[in-house]
Amino acid sequence: MLASEHDLLDDSVFEPLLRLSFSGAVTSAHASPPCREYSRCKLIRPGPKPLRTPEHLAGVPGLSSSEQERVDASRTLMERAVELLHATYKAGGHFSLENPANSMLWLEEAVRILLQKANADVLVVAACAYGWDISKRWAFATSFRDMQRLAKDCSHAEGSHRPVAGVRDESGGYASQQTSEFPAKLAEAYVSAALPLFSTCENPLDVQLSQLYQLIPAKGRFDMPFAHDWSFPPNGTVDRLQQVRHALTQKLFELKAPIRLREHVLAKSDSPLFSEGEIESFRAIFSEFLVATTGRPVDWSVQPFQPYTLNALQQLSEALEDPDDTLEKLRGLLNPLLVAGRVELKLIQQALGLLQWITQLHKELRPWLSSLYEDISRPPGTSFSIEPSRWGSLAPCLSDAMVFISTPAGTAIPVGSKLLSARHIELWKKSDLAKVPLTSKRVWMRIADPQSRFRRLSVLSRRAYENLRTIVLRQFWWDGVSPLPAPWNPDFRYRFTVADFFDLRHDVRLFPADAKLLWKLPR
Known part of the structure; x- marks a missing residue:
């Protein structure tokens, strides 16, 4: 647990925490960023001056420099807390993020992306459900499904509880500030829900944050991934780059490149490590080698719509007798995919x-x-049959999502398969089983087994493969000008970014489902 001396605005605190979160050593992380500047209570008049609104999350116009600093600090704290949670989740851990149920924090893009990436559950928790008679609700966004049992919204009539928004206490301060801590019953329920994630011992120890950094695993010298050592060629190969290697090594030491690199990193510089003149000297070393080997001058130009000096790279590949066979590999993979039938x-x-x-x-x-990923996640249907006398015993073998959690008697249906239909009747839920007419004949079902090693490509996927083959194999480097096949006509395109396209489907859910919020869940 971070204490007051652990300021996330301090890079020396945040960066080691981020490394720890990415290390995979964190089982679960929780964050409750300060809600003071994100509270909608400030929008209630009379009350303290609101520094941001839902329309101006970066700060309302006309703020003083000190007020803007408060807004910026609150946003940085939020972003860094979210980044730590995101890192923990990417490394295989779980997270929970808490703020008042209608805090403006839930409108921040960084928070909404976190919820989307994790398909998080949003749990609404009312203070009255945990023994606190005030009008207050929290929201917990979490990746750990067992936390759903914390969700309990208020079931009392409006006005049943003591208000705290905009109300001053006996000392003259705002009563809402005293509700930043959770009631004891809620804290106990949270610990109880999260405890199964952790192993326990008879004599637990309290450790300091500095001690936790020792949990970051040290990468061994020969652990993957590792970089190639270009100081010598691979075993058993001809050292074709000996001339270049020696010249580059000498040049790098003349420029004191290792020392410059260290200083460059310590200074967190955004400028290039080498000047244009130094880069030209490196190119001269390669040019001397390539001209001597291929007999042609080197073209260092970068073609339009390309980020690399592809002509020079092609000449280097030729000089090393190391042709790029990527296209041949791709052709060998794409051609079988265009054959009808299972793949x-x-x-x-x-x-x-x-x-x-x-x-x-x-x-x-x-x-x-995208359609290819869709086909991967959609296994083909396989036929299985069952005796009509055993049809009634099928329901206990199915989950609510119509996935088999056990193998029905008298069948070989694999666990984890999904029931699609029976006797040409689509089955979406258990109650649909009653729609299947029973006769003396066996009941034939269509089952989708995710473990199947075959898939069927959709028409859209085959069309995509054909177009990709046209573009990639025939015009591998599109110049941005040449005519494209009809399906690639710019007039037919939707203006999605790649990130938007791939993140189109999410499953952020609200618990309880009928809880009322002043913001919409990200979709």
Whole structure:
């Protein structure tokens, strides 16, 4: 637990915490960023001056410099808290984020992205449900589903509890400031819900934050991932770059590059490490080698719509007799996918991996990959049958999502498969089982098994593959000017960013489902 001396605005505190969160050593992280400047209570008049509104989250116009500093500090604290939670979640841990149920913090883009990425549950918790007779509600956004039991909204009539918004206490301060702590019953319920995540021992120890940094695993010298050592060639290969390697090493030491790099990192400089003149001297070393090897001058130009000196890279590949066979690999993967019928899941995954790499230079092509991901997540239906006398015993074997949690007697249906239909009747919920007519004949069902090693490509996916093959294989480096096939006509495009496209589907849910909020869940 962070104490007052652990200021997240201090980089020396935040950065080690971020490394710890990314390390995978954190099982669960909780954050409750200060809600003072995010509170809607300030929008109630009379009351303290609001420094932000839902329309001006970065600060209302006309703030003084000190007021703007307060707004900026509150936003930085929020962003850093969210970043720590996001890092914990990416590293395999769980998180929870708390603020008043209608805090303006829930409108911040960083918070909403966190909720989307984790498909978080938003739990509304009323103070009265935990023994506190005041008009107050909190919201917890969490990735840990067992926390859902904390959600308890107020069921009393409006005005049943003592108000705190805009009300002053006996000392003249605002009563809402005294409600920043959780009631004891809520704290106990939170600990009880989170405890299964942790292993327990008979003699637990309290540790300091500085001691926790020792949990960050140290990367071994030979642990993956590791960088290539270019000071010598791989074993058993001809050292074609010996001339270049020696010249570059000498030049780097002349420039004191290792010392400059260390100072560059310590200074957190955004400027390039090497000047344009120094880069030209490096190019001269490569040019001497390439001209001597290929007999041609080197073209260091960067073509329109390209971030690299591709002509020079091509010449280097030629000089090293190391041709780029990426296109051949892709052709070998794409052609089988265009054959009608079932396709091996492994082939689709390999093709997607290669296409993701190739389309780094043209991210506008990536939306076409979405249908392929959809096909991966949609296993083909397989037929299974069951005796009509055992149809009534099918329901206990199914979850509410129509997924088999146990194998029905007399069948070989694998656990984890999903029931799609029976006798041509689509089944969406358990009550639909009663719609299936029973006769003396066996009941045939369509089952989707996610463990199946085959998939069927949709029409959209096949069309996407054909277009990608046209663009990537025939015009691997599109110049941004040449005509594109009809499906790529710019007039047909929706103006989505790649990030928007891939993050289109989320499952952020509210508990209780009928809880009322002044903000909408991110979708």
